[in-house]
Structures are given as C-alpha cells and as structure tokens.
Amino acid sequence: MISTVKSKLFQRTLIIMVFAFGIIAAACSIVAGWILYDHLTSEYESKAIAIGNSITTSLPEVFLKNDAATDQSIIDQYLSIKGVAYALVKTAQGEIIAHTFSPDIPEDILEIVEANTPSVDPRTGLVETRLLQTPSYIDVCSPILMGEAGYVHIGMDMSMINTYIFDAIVKMQAILFVVLLICVIIAFFLIRRISHPLTTLTEYANQLANHHFDAMVPIASNDELGLLARTMQGMAQRINGLIQGLEAKIQNATSELQDTNLYLSTLVDNMADGLLVTNEKGEILSFNPAIQNIFGLEANNMDIHSLTELLDPEAMHHLEQQGILDYTSQLRSMVFTPETLRKGVVQSELATHTQDGTAIWLEFSLRSITLKCGVQCILVIRDITARKQAQTELETLNNELEARIKRRTHKLEASNALLRKEVQTRKAAEDALQVEKELFGTTLRSIADGVITLDNQGKILFINHAMEQLGGWSAKKVVHTQFCTHFNVMINGHHPLYLNRDSQDRMMLKRLETEQNALFTTHDGRVLEIALRVLPLYDKQSNIKGQVLIMRDITDVKRQEKERLKTEKLESIGILAGGIAHDFNNILTAVLNYILLAMKHPILDTIPYEYLNKAHKAALRAQQLTQQLLTFSKGGAPIVELTGIKDLITDSVTFALHGSNIKTSISIAPDIWNAEIDTGQIAQVLENIAINACQAMPKGGTLTITAHNVMVGNRSTLPLRPGKYIKIMLADNGPGIALENLEKIFDPYFTTKKTGSGLGLATSYSIIKNHHGHIGVTSNPGQGTTFSIFLPAIDTEICTSIPRTPLQIGEGRGTILLMDDDASIREVMEETLGFLGYEVITTPDGAATIEIYRQHLASGKRIDLVIMDLTIPGGMGGKETVGKVLDLDPDAKVIVSSGYSQDPIMADYESYGFIDILAKPYSLEEVGKKIAHILGRPTTS
Template sequence: LYRYVLTISQSHYDEQGNFLGLSGVGTDIHEKKLSEIKLIESEEKFKTLANSVLTAIFIIQDDILQWINPETAHILEYSEEEIIGKPFYYFVHPDDVEAARLRADARQRGEDIINRYEARIITKNNIVKWIDFNVATILYNGRIAILGSASDISIRKKIELELKTSEEKFYKAFYSSPIPMTINTFRDGVYREVNEAACQTFGYVPEESIGRSIFELNIFADKEELQNYIHTLRTNEKVKDFHVTFKTKNGLLKDCIINSDVFVSSGETFVISSIIDITQLKRSAQIIYEQYKELQKINNDLIKTKEELTLRNIQLFEEKERFNRVLESINDAVIVTDRSAVILLVNNATCNLLNKEYDELIGKDIISILDLDCKQPVNFTFNTIIEILQQKSISNECILHVGNVSYNIELYVLPLKDQMNSITGTIVVLRDITQKKIIEEHIARTSKLESVGLLAAGIAHDFNNILTSIVGNLSLIKTRMNASSELYQHINDAEKASFKAKELTQQLLTFAKGGAPVKKVTSLSAMLKDIVTFVLRGSGIESKFIIDDNLYNVEVDEGQISQVIQNIVINAREAMNDHGLLKVYALNVNEDDPIKAIIGNDKYIRISIEDNGPGIQNENIEKIFDPYYTTKPHGTGLGLTVVYSIIKQHGGYIFVDSQPGKGTCFDIYLKATEKKVETIDENGNEISFIGKGRVLVLEDDENIQFILRTMLEELGYEVDISCDGDEAYKKYLVAKESDQHYSFAIMDLTIPGKKGGKDTITQIRKFDNEFKVIVSSGYSNDPVMSNYKDYGFNGILPKPYRFEELKQIIAAISN
C-alpha cells in the first residue's frame, strides 16, 4: 500500500558546520492527489473522444476560441494554430455575427437561451457553409465558458432549397396549366387543390370544391365508372387514359379522359389528375389523340437531339486546348484564321495541298491564298462569317486551283470561340475528295435504286398503317350514318381521298424497284383516261383515245400499271415539248396481231401509246431500258427501267417502235382474264352477316388493334389480340387443346423486333392445314402478299382497308 504525503523538512548543523539531523512535518494529501489524477485522466478521455468524432467540438471563453478538435479545423479549413486565440465571430458569416454575439453574451451571463440553432460560417477558402450548432455552458479553468458541437448541414440546406424551388415550379405549372388538374387525398378523395381550368370545366369555384370529396360533389355521372376508376387507381397507383363521364355543377354531362398518379407529400398520400374534355370529339378524337402523342414523342426526341448537339458543342470547346496536338495528325488541310481572315496556323497537309512553305502562308489573307470555285460563293469577311456561323457552320463543295492542277474538295468553315462564346476567328478545313468523288459516282449509280427501294418500303408501310386507322374509322362511321345525309358524303369523300394516298404509297414502291405485284381484277379503260389526262394537264398536247367497248379485264397491280402508263406519257410529253398529238389505244389482241406467235391462244390486251415527237435515234433504241441510261440533261435513267421491270413481273411484253423525226410508239401486252371486277358497295351493305366465335389477331399497332377489334366486334366476333407471334401461337395451341377453337386469324405480316405472321403461320401449318388465316400488311410489295397461298395463308388484307373489304375477305374464307 502507498499514500501521497506532503512533507516540509529542515536540516540542522552545529557551529562547526557538521550535520546534526532533520526536523519536519508531514501532511496526508492522498485523497486530494487521487482527485487531481482522476481529473487529468477525465480531461484526457474527453480530448481523446472529441478528437476521434466527426463532429466539430470547441470551447469558447470571453468570445475567444480556447480549444478545438480536429473536425473543427477541417470544417473551417484553417489549421488549429490559426483558430485558437481568435474571436469565434471571426469565422461567422457577416449577416449572422450580431445574432451569434448576442446569444454568446447572454449565455455567459447565465441567461436561459436556446442551445441549438443554425448559422452560416465562412471558411478559409471563402466558402459559405451552413452549420447546425449545439452549445452549453460549462466551467473551464474555474470560469464560465461555452462548450459547443457543430455539424455541416450545407448539403441538407441545398436540398431543402431545391425542394422548395421544385414545389414552387410545380404549383406554378399546376395553376397556370390550361388542362384541368386536381389534387385529392388518396384515402377519401377530398379535393385539396384545383386549378382555374378545372373550375371552368366543372363550374365550381375553388371554395365550393376544396375540402369536399368526389363523392360529395357527385361529379362521376356513372357509378360503375367511378368504382372501376377507384379500383384501377388503388391497384396500380395510377390511371392512364381512363374514359369517364363527368357531371358539372349545372348538371351537364361531359365525356372526358382522366389520367391520375399517386404521390406522397409530407407523409400523406395524394392523387394528382389531369382531365381532357372530349365531349365534342369523342368519336373522331381517338386518332387525333394518338397522333398527338406520337408528335409529343417526336418533339421529345428532337429536344433530346438538340441537347446532344449542345453537349457536343461543349465538348468541342473543351477540345480547343488540345487542338494543336492533334492538328498535325489530320490528313485534311486545316487553316486557322483570326476574325479578319488572316492565317494564324496551318498543318503540314495544308502546305502539301497548296504546294507552299509554312512561312509563305502565315500572316497572309486566306482570300489571296485560296483559288476556289464553289457551288455556293464564299466570302471570308468577318461580318459574313459571323452572320452564318451564329446559326450553323459552313460547308461547301469546291474546285481548288493550285497552279495548273485542280482538286475536288469539301470545304468546311467552323467558328473559333473564346470562353465568352464570342467568335474570334475561323477554322477552315479543306478535304481532298477527288478520288472519293470518282468512287461515289460509281457507288451512287449502282446503289441508288436499292436505297430508294428501302426508303420507299419503309414510308409506304408506316403510311399504310396510319391510313388503315383512318380508313377503318371512316368506314365504321359510315355504317352508323344515313347514306343520304350531307355528313355521310363528306365522310365518303374523306375515305376516297385516303385511298388516293394508298395509291401514292404504291407508286413509291413501284418507282423504287417495281415491287412484287399485288394483283386484282381490273378494267383499264377509265384508268388510262385518268392518268393520261392528268399528266398532260397544263400542256398544249392533244390526247386521243381508241379503246374497245368490250375491253377484256386484266389481273394486275393497279398502282404499278399506273406507274408504267405515267412514266411513258411523261417521256412523251417531254419529247413533244408540250405540243402535238398523243394517241392511246387499248384493244383486245386479235388473230392478226404478230404477238400471237408468242402468246398462242391465250387472250391478251394491247395498250399502245403513240406520240409524234422527234423519235429515238436507232443507236439508242437498244439502250432505253438499261438502268441509268438517259439522254436528258437531268434525267435519272430509271423511268423506263422501272416500266420494263413491272411489265415483266406481270408476265407481259413491251415493245418500242420509233422513227427519228416521226415519233415513238410503245406497245404493252397484258394477259386478259375472264374474272369479273369486284366492286365494293360504298354504303357498306353489300355483305350482311353475323359472325360467331373468337378471332385471333396478331397486330402490334395500337391504332389498328383498336379499329380491327371494333370492326370484328361489330360483326359479332369476340376478339383476342396479341402483339407477338410467339404469344399468338401459344394462344392458338391453348385454344386447340381446350377444344375452344378460333374461327379464324388475322395476322400482320411483320412485327418489328418480334415474330410476325410469316413465321407464325409456318409453325401452325406443320400440323394444321385447316385453320383459316388472313395475312395483312402495309408492305404491299412483299412476295408473301402476291403469293400468299404459297406461304400457307388463306387470304390477304392489304392495308389500308375498308370495313366492307374486311367483310368480303371473311366471307370468302368462310365459304
């Protein structure tokens, strides 16, 4: 055992200085010493703890910072030596200093004051931070002091500000929106917010609706619709394009579309809804609405594209500092000028192209250096460049003359900008495309037809899908109208115009490659007169028609044969220079016609188009059907190639007879048919029957799904729709195995990214040749459409189609 003792002693000596001994007293200080040790250990523990936490801890006495932990220095971005001994308000934001000092003085006086508050500080790097302070009064070295902790809440403050700004924007958009919008509680449907548009639509002022529920206002006219709406909302937490009938304050009924989403705010669940009044447009607005949504998607895509272009421009600016490093690696000639078109920098490719040394170019005006003949004149004055480059960069094709040598070049002029986005000069790029031009001309001539074909097929398919929805809706409307009404005639005219557009898509396909013909029985008499009259309209050419009264019918693709006649008549018009006489014959081939030696006893008709123009030179006759052969300055050389291709695909013959100075005659022979021309009753009453059973539909376009379902249900069928061939095939198998067979199926030929009708019918035909399947497509040039039986289909339904055409093909396969 031990004890702490405080001793005081004194030495004693004799007169000679000899040590005699010690005398002293001792005091027991054991308890006091242990207390001092514990206090020191406690202080060390406090400092160890304070130094290890990520919260700033500090002691202030007489406004002076006496002690801090490392996190305090980290938040203030000062060293400990720079902080200790300074007044605490030295680090406080000027706007918060007065309040901070008043609180500190009051606390040191012992007054009751809040311990927790938020304030701003300024760091050594002049950064403003929001801090959450928590302080208390303590004794430090025997005197009153302030012990505080602090946490950086700058990020939280920023989030709170952004949230507040976001809410302000939301409510500004909500109240200013021209679309009626409401916010209700999710639990009981009480209105919390309504905008002006909603008040105008339903006739209530805000005070009459806010605080009351949808049940109290009784705005849902149909209770079943209300229950379905609530069920859908609670199941999916959203409602999309829900058709509902609302009742206004005055009792008026309005057909509307409501879209609702569930969201949580301040711990409470709400429903925000937007409402579209479609009372006047309910029957026709579906098509317009879907097209509007498609335009919205296109607009978003354009905005996205614009944002991507903006980002690329920013990236281009960031690459400016590295420009000199990569300049010499560029094979194109690059010239950098100032705002006065004086050359500042060139690369080696420029020197090689212009055959000049580097020093011969630097400091020279670019106009004096470049000898250019361009498709579009180029002026290198700064004002002209600024006007153009503010909107877009300059590009041009030019001939560059260097001495006695000429080069085909692509010229690009790009803006050179400073950090303020002001144009300070230009970057001129000269790309030698002499060899490229030679190669491109060769490639263009060999690939042009294929490119046009792909483009035309895509346009025709998409256009035909749109037309299917339009024509289908129009034909359905006609079935519900009195044929003698004036509106019926307008609908009828719109339907006919839509089918004119269908003919346009077929002409696109025909121009491209002819396409596989989709044949039907046709009489060419009226077609010939219409096409010739149309092409010659506005010219001084007289037309004369010689047509057999009992002209045989033919089985042809009307759109393709129209293109044949049109191409030949256009050539005749251009050859006759808009004056002269054009004779058009349409005759049944008799026994005296020389063609009989080729066709034998089969019946044919002959179409002859005879002009009195300058004729074709003998040496050119053999070339007129060759691709790209033309004698016109701006001709493509494709017109007669397409004509020849179409006639061959129809199993026909074409001959040309021409004498220079007298004119040209084209003779076309097409095989006749004894089949009757099918006609469609415009009133839609030609076929009347009631369908029975279920129909399997494979179609991915929502508009066509809607109109086809409506048509089939109108006929009495139940409709089962699939968007994917695999799904359709599974449904077919399930129905077959459960002995609940489908009556027939209608399948879209192709489904982008998925299995279409062509592959699905192949699966079915492996074990079932009796199931009736109709193929439908906007790709009217697909071989399947012209030879559908070879692929296992029982009928075709080319898009677009009328209601009556659908009934006809169903009746045909049913019989």
C-alpha cells in the first residue's frame, strides 16, 4: 500500500496548491501595496497642501516682516503633525529664513527646495501651489501673498508610508499562509480517500500487465471508481478468452504454414527446372537440386556463392549486352540493372558450360521481388540443349533440302539457257541476212556504214566519210599506212582481228563472210559495238587484190535491245504479279470475312478471339502486300482521298527501313495540311526513296525526313501552279550522286546499282506528276542526297464519322445481287451479307446477272443493290454488264469490285455507271458500312 504522503497525486495537488497560493499571495501583495501606496500618497499630498495653505492664508502679515525668529516659531509647531518631515520659509529672493533642521539643511533637501519653485500661470497670471515627489519626500511649495512675501515648503516623509505598507503586506501573507495550511490539510484527507482505490486499481493493472487475468479487484463501491474496477475486471476476463483463442489460431496457422512450406519445398526440390534465389548482386541465397543436375555440381562440392561461379564469362557478357546486369570481369562481380529489377519479369537464352566443361543452352526467366530484408531475384532455369540441337538439325535439313532443289532445277536452267541461245542465234542469222541484203545497196549508195579498203599487204587504200566520223581519224592520216597501226577491232569481245600471211605471202585479215559483232576502239578511246564484215576484193581475173571492211555502229541498237528485253521481262513479271495479286485478293476476301464472322460469333471464348484477331491482322498485312504487287504491275491513275500526311510518312518510311541499320529522324510540322492523294502510290514513292537511301548507306547512316506547309507563288521557279503545297524532304548522309548522273536520275532504266531495275525513281516521278506535284533531287558527292517532294495541299479537316453504335447483326434489309466468278467469294459473301440481314443472290458472270435482274423486274421484286466483279475470265465482266443492267433499270445501284484496285476503271468508276467501288479484299465491316451507306441506313464502325 502506497502512503498518502508519497502519493504522486497528493504531491502534484500539493505543488499546484502551493503554486496557486503563491501566485495569489504575490498578486494580493502587489495590488494591496499599490492601493495603500496610492491612498497614503494622496493623503500625504493633501495634508501637506492643507498645511501649506493654512500657513500662507492665516499669517501673511507675519511673513511680510521677514522676522526670522517669529517665522521659526511658527513652523516648528508643525513638526508634531504625523508624517511632516520638515518645514521651511523662503523669501521671494530665494533666501531661507527659517527651517526645522538642526543645525543645517541637508543637501538633498536643498536640491528638492530649489527644484520646486512655483511659477506664474500664463493664463491666470497667478502663482499656484506646486508639489514635487521624490522617493524620500513629498515637497509642497505654497506662495505667501502670491509670492510677494515668500514661500513655505512642507516636506512629508515617504518612509512612514513604506513602513505602513510593509506591515500591512506581512499581516496579509500571514493570513494567506494560515488559509493555505487549512487547504492542505483538507486536500490531504480528500486525496487519501481518492488515492486508496486508485492505488488498488494500479496494483490490479500491474497484475493484468503481468498476464494475471484471473486476479480479483477488491473494490466494491458503487461510485465511478467501483464501476471502473468492475469494467476492468470484465475486460480482463474477455482479453483472457481472446488470448486463448488467438493462441489456438496461431498454433493452427503455424501447423498449416509448416505443411505449406513442406509442400512448396517438396515441389521445388522435385521440379525439373532449376530454381535459384539471389540478391540484387547475384549472390546465391538458395537453389533446388535441379540446379545441381543442370550444372553438374557434385554433392560434396556445393559451395557456390554467386551467379558468376555458375555461368561462363561469355554468358555474363551476353546478359550484360542485353542490359540485364552489369558485369565486372576482373572482379568476377555483377549486379542486376535497375531496369531489370523494375521490369518484373525478364526472359533470355544463353550458352554456357557445366562444371565438367559440357556446353549447354539455358533458358531462364527472372523476376524480382522486394521484401523487408531487401530485393531478391528468383531465376527459373531450364536446360534447352536438346531443343537447340533439334533446331540445328532442322536447319541442316532445310539447307540440304534447298541444295537438292537447286541441283534438281539446275538442269532446267541450263536447258532454258540453251533455248535462249538458240533463239538469239536464229535472230542473229535473220539480222545477218538482212544486213547482207542491204550491204550491196549501201556500198553503192555510200551509206553511213564505215568502209575501209586494204591491199594485199594490209595497207589502207581508202576509207569513206562515215568511217572517218566513226573512228575519228582523217583519211589523209591513215591512207597508205598499216591497218594495225591505227585500228583495234576485237571479235566477240576478246579475239583481236589480226593480219596474217596466207600461202601466197599476202597480209590478209580473217575473212568474215557474215556480219559479226565486234568491239571497235575509236581514236578518242571510246569503245563501240559494231557489226563487221570482211570480204575479199577481186580483179577482173577473179584474183584477190585486197579486202574491204564494212563497219556499222550498233551501240544504240544493242542498248535498245537490252532495254527491250528488260522491259519485256518486267512486263511479264508485272503481269504475273498482277494475276497473283488478283487471285490472292479473292482468297483474302474469303479469309478475312470468315475470320470476322468467327470473331463475331456469340459463343467465342477470349483466347480463340485473340488468335483470330492476330490472324485478321496478318491477313491485312497480306492485303498491303497485294496492293504493292498491283502498283508494280499496273500503275494507273491515282484513286485519291482526303488523307492526313503525318501517319503516311511515318508508316511508309518505317516499313521500308524495317530490319535495316538505318536510323530515322522524322520532323513533321504539327499544323501540316491534308492532301487528296492515292495513299498506296505515295507510300510507294516514299518507300522507293527510303530503300535507295538504305542501299546508298550499307554501313548504316541516318535518313532525315521533314514535312511542312509551303506557299508557291507566281514567281516561283518550281514547275507548279500557285497555291498551297506540302513539302516533304528526305535527306541521307550517304556518298551522294555524281554530277553526270544527277540529270538522268529519273530516266527509266537508269541505275548505278548492279541489281537495280532503274524503274523505282522513274515510277515515283510519274506518280508525283499524276498528283500534280513535283519531285526534285539535290546532291553533292560525299555530302549525301536530298529528295524534295511537293504535293498539292488542302487545309480542309478530315471528316471523322459521328460515333455510332456497332454494326448490329441482322439489321440489314433489302436484296443484294452479287456477281463474282470465284465460288469462294460468292459463298463467303452470301454468308456475310446474310449475317448482316440482307437477302443475297449470287451469279458467276454477267449473262446470269442480267437474266436474274430481268426476272426480278418482271416479278416486281426489286433488287436494291448489285455488286459486280470487274473482271470475269471467259465471261462478261462488270464493265460490260453494268451498261446492260442500267438499260434495264436506270435507277439501279451498282458497285464495282476488283482485285485490281488500281485499275483505271476503279479510279473513274462513275464514268462507267457505277456508284461506288469495293477493292478486294474487303471485310465484313467495310462492306456492311458501304452497303448501309448506299441504302441509306446508318451504321458505325
């Protein structure tokens, strides 16, 4: 039991009471002292003034005489008044004639008297009584007869006031102390009554703190303390029950956690993949037995501390190059990069070796987690050596298969080469026959063929003017000189035309009865291709007197022949590409729509939908490929539409340079105008220029693309109409173009590359011209090349469709007649349009279409829309059929469809009677929106 005196509550109460009483006592003393001081001071001042006035008003005649003895006797009697310290009389001239001091007046009193001299009030003109208070005295100076008879000073003693005040404060403090003592005694008994149960509650709380929840509190009172004690005891009992329940749950949770740990440990120890736990520095914290099997660790040598001890330095460098970790080979230390730790999951493949040196391939997945103890990295490692070996064997088999195919087709290529040679031989024979027919007439008429006449010794006897122009020598210089001195002729490109002595000791050239191709070097060093004949000259006796050489320049003919062959080859390839693209578009139409039908099936699961979505995207990429084939094969007028140029530039250049080592820098003005262009053709132009830049920079470089708005005025030097244009500039930092080649850069078939066709820039030039634009090039050797493209611009905003609800199944109403020669197109479109709610009739050609349309008109069943394939092999296509349908029904609505999206009819469809076009391949969404728009029913994408 704690005593009341030692009780903290009593001690705090006592301190508070003493502090409070101290403040009260101090405040009371200050207030009482100030009140007494003010009251006594006022009383002394009044008394001094009253004494002074009494003296000056009752005895003025006495003071006028200035009798010092009389004055002294008068003022001495005032010393008996309580509080009067002194009195003195001073003449008007300031001389003191009587005072109550003995023997002399103190200096401090003299200073007070001199300082307290009355003055005349300027308002009243009277001399008034003046009061001066000092710490020791209150001096009152009263004038006698307005100061004429002098002044009386009465001094009141302030020490008596201070003594009185001190005595009063001491009595007050004594009373307050008695009151304080009484309060302390009362508080002692009150606190003792309160602190005893509190002390009991404190001891009970300490027992609860020591987990003695079964202890009983010995307080049975009905007041607040008793209620508090009973409440604490009830809480203790409930806490005891709660703790017991928690202990049981903890025991159960611990058992479950142990079972879970055992399960996970068994799972990790028996999994085929290796599991490795490291910190962010690659220090190994734990691993499962599969790691031992993968890396060939021995049971007695499991002392592996770091990932760098498991993987080869080459493997570590490989991971460093991938940005997964930072590796210091000298210290054999590593740390995972912040990017790796931030990504969450990182996967990679690498080659390394086991402890016994066996080469293995590993696939690992890394995931970082942040715990209270720090960042830990979990690596799941799988041995994929067998899979890599299988891939290598598969590649070997593929290579062997390709080699076998090449060997099997080699004989076919050789046969084709022999066939081409035979055709060329036959054509050469025909040409030689034609030359032979013309030779005689040409010689007689002195045509432009070069003619040289030699004697039997090989000396030149004659050359004609054509030969002078062909070779560059004048007749005067070469006549009567040896032929070999001036002329260099190579038969078939490598056999020189030499003079040889025959059996009759004549210097004769090899006889060429038929015209042969040869190379002829002119005087200025140019090498020309010529057709050469060497014939003997006979005299009248038919003796050989010499020879005649007939040379004809066929350089341009050979060049044109090569260009013709190249053109024929490209045309054949183009026809093949167009046919393939057309058929492929038909197939793509079926594939795309079947995929879209499957994607819109109501019971389709999420995962199959994703696969179908990927297949749909792949089919769209195939569609882009067919568009490029059609552009290559047909060209034609552009099918223009209002287009934003920004995405077109970015997508085209990125597509062309995909997989190359060329960097791109694209800067397009944010306020770039729109343009009415054929996006496919303009994309082809951009891709051609980007591919040329890539080929000009085989070791890598940068292609800079800029686009901004320009205004072309009347004074512009550009071959453009005044107006708004979009200027696109593509600049590379390659070797540039030689000055002599710069003017021929857009010529057909001109190329400086061994494998180039020379048509890319020529096609680009034609496309830009067809768009009423301009394309130019500037280049300096060693400083790169810049192409500038100007396209007419329109500052009209591209209209975006108002958001509407998705295309609804079965909402279509009307009858649609579909004409297509491809059965798969008819089948898929019948399902697609039926899926949208339309009644569909299909026909394979124009004749059937006209007959069906005629029957419906006769029966009164109107066909709302006709979709016609433009080309029907062996039958009537859309171009011929639409006119006949319009003859039957001028209000007929007909859409033309074709796999040749760049056919001229597709670009000018309205001139042929069509109201719209559908370029194959078309999708369910596209055809649904097109039909609904034409029939006047709103749809949305």
